[in-house]
Amino acid sequence: MPLEKRSLTLEQHQTSVALEPEFWAELEAWADRDGRSVTSVIEEIDRTRPESERLASTLRVAVLERLKQRSDG
Template sequence: MSGRPVKHSVTLKGHRTSISLEEEFWQALRAIAERKSQPINALVAEIDVDRGADMGLASAIRVFVLRDLQTRVAQDQIEP
């Protein structure tokens, strides 16, 4: 993996938009969507609604992925 952003299109509020993320973030986002049994467009729409007006969508996705990982790591440390 190159670490360079990869552009993908998603549909938000009925409109196509492009998001550039590193492939590792796309893979993690797909895994989260699969774990939640929802399409990636639906997950991105949730992230879009929850982000602040001063945060870009790509940044919000990266933070979402990071927080998901942090939550799962914390749960693994608590549970035997």
């Protein structure tokens, strides 16, 4: 499955993240449900990320946790 790379500005720093299209779609849906931008959602997730952890991995886990909460709730 090919990764989709997107450039973002997080906390005034330019970065890029490569994720599977399905994860981007879930991040977009998350942002839509919350009335926010995808970048805003990613910034929130990034603030809790341990420095040693890759942003892409953190985003995948956050999406999975959010989907699990929605299915459990």
